[in-house]
Amino acid sequence: MDHLLDICGLRIETRRGGGKAMLLDKVDLSVKKGQSFGIVGESGCGKSITANALMQLLPYPLRVSDGTARYQSLNGEKELLSLPAEEIRGLRGREIAMIFQEPMTSLDPIFTVEYQMFEALSFHNKRIGKREMHERALEMLRSVKIPRPEQTLRSYPHLISGGQLQRVMIAMAMLNNPRLLIADEPTTALDVTIQAQILELMNGLKAANGTSIIMITHDLGVIAETCEEVAVFYAGQVVEQAPAAELFHNTAHPYTEGLLRAVTSLDGDRADMGRSTSQSEAEAPHQNELYTIPGMVPPGGEWSSGCRFRDRCDRAAPRCAEALPALCEIAPGHLCRCFRTGEEVEAR
Ligand SMILES: Nc1ncnc2c1ncn2[C@@H]1O[C@H](COP(=O)(O)OP(=O)(O)O)[C@@H](O)[C@H]1O
Ligand SMILES: [Mg+2]
Incomplete structure (x- = not known):
């Protein structure tokens, strides 16, 4: 498969007090x-x-301080982070679309759904007629299984329920048939049944249109439903990355193990994620009691030296305080940032 997006050495910092704080620290990701x-x-x-950095939507005073994001657009390669404003606006919403947890961050309460869908269509397609826009908007609302699409088109966003509104958002994002859809916690605000329907819908749209998706979530259950490749973020870094099946079956980083134990499946039970074991099952509290990883993510930039997860890790050793572990390939295509896994591989 060809690469669509290659993020290399991405660093983001902010101003804090009189100095600077690093919020993202040398992240590399490739999306095919x-x-x-x-x-x-x-x-x-x-x-x-x-x-947000990819779309040049970082709020001041956050800024990209290093790195590149090469995107293979229909008109050749573009470096997203340094693309002139006009060019990034041309890509946004057409080749690359975003959806967010809160639909009202992108929808305007004072305009009808139809008006906003027309805006999105005509922005990238100056010659499109009203009738054609209407047909396209209806077609998209049908494709996301909105029950009364004509009525929804005439509605104002605040009169539409949360689950339906998220469908409207997806329909709007898919209007211009984007090549990359970035979905930032798209189902976090929804209850589990509707969440499952929306994820299934997104999987269907992806399969039908060949769209690449970056799915952002705090929930490995959502990843299990939707993703082929996974990067686990902790304190501004990738701590583990692997194809989804590998990540779930051969979980390597203690942080990923913690996230896995904290998952509830989409029907409300603890998810087993297809694992036949196990150790964590035995250690886990009663089925319906939710496990949470002790402690908290350190605030951006306030990372201890050494392994950033060590304060919360039940397997931390003295050397975890001495140096930051590197992100190492522990099996083909499986990366992990932990001294312990590096050793286990050597011992094999
Ligand atoms: N506008 C902002 N000003 C200052 N710090 C911010 C801002 N937005 C995010 N941050 C900080 O950047 C870090 C990463 O935030 P974010 O990307 O929103 O986390 P996530 O999406 O993983 O929950 C956090 O420490 C957060 O406090
Ligand atoms: Mg977030």
Whole structure:
């Protein structure tokens, strides 16, 4: 498969007090054409700023301080981070679309859905007529299984329920048939049944249109439903990356293990993610009791030296305080940032 997006050495910093604080620290990611790529981690690990940086949507005073993001557009390779404003606007919403946890961050309450869908269509296609826009908008609402599409078109966003609104958002994102869809916690605000329907819908659209997806979530359950490749973020870095099946079956980083134990499946039970074991099952509390990883993600830039997860890791050793572990390939295509796994591989 060809690469669609190659992020290399991405660093994001912010101004804090009189100095600077690093929020994202040398992240490398590659998304292939047609692939669904998951970014997972707890709140505050740097998932959203990564996505926003790609679209040049970082809020001041955050800024990209290093790195490149090469995107293979229909008109050749573009470096997203340094693309002139006009060019990035041309890509945004057409080749690359974004959807967010909160639909009202992208929808305007004072305009009808139809008006906003027409805006999105005509922005990238100046010659499109009203009738054609209407047909296209209806077609998209049908494709996301909105029950009364004509009525929805005439509605104002605040009159539409959360689950339906998220469908409208997806329809709007797919209007111009994007090649890359960045979905930042698209189902986090929804209850589990609707969440499952929306994820299934996104999988269907991806399969039908060949769209690549970057799925951002704090929930490995969402990753299991949607993603082929996964990067686990912790404190502004990738700590583990692998194809999804490999990540779930041969979980290597203690942080990923913690996230896995904290998952509830989409029908409300603990998910087993297809694992036949196990150790974590035995250690886990009663089925319906939710496990949470002790401690908290350190605030951006306030990372201890050494392994950034060590304060929360039940397997931390003295040397974990001495140096930051490198992201090492521990099996083909499987990367992990932990001294312990590096050793286990050597011992094999
Ligand atoms: N506008 C902002 N100003 C200052 N710090 C920010 C801002 N947005 C995000 N951050 C910080 O950047 C880090 C990463 O945030 P974010 O990407 O939103 O995390 P995630 O999406 O993984 O929950 C956090 O430490 C957060 O506090
Ligand atoms: Mg976020």
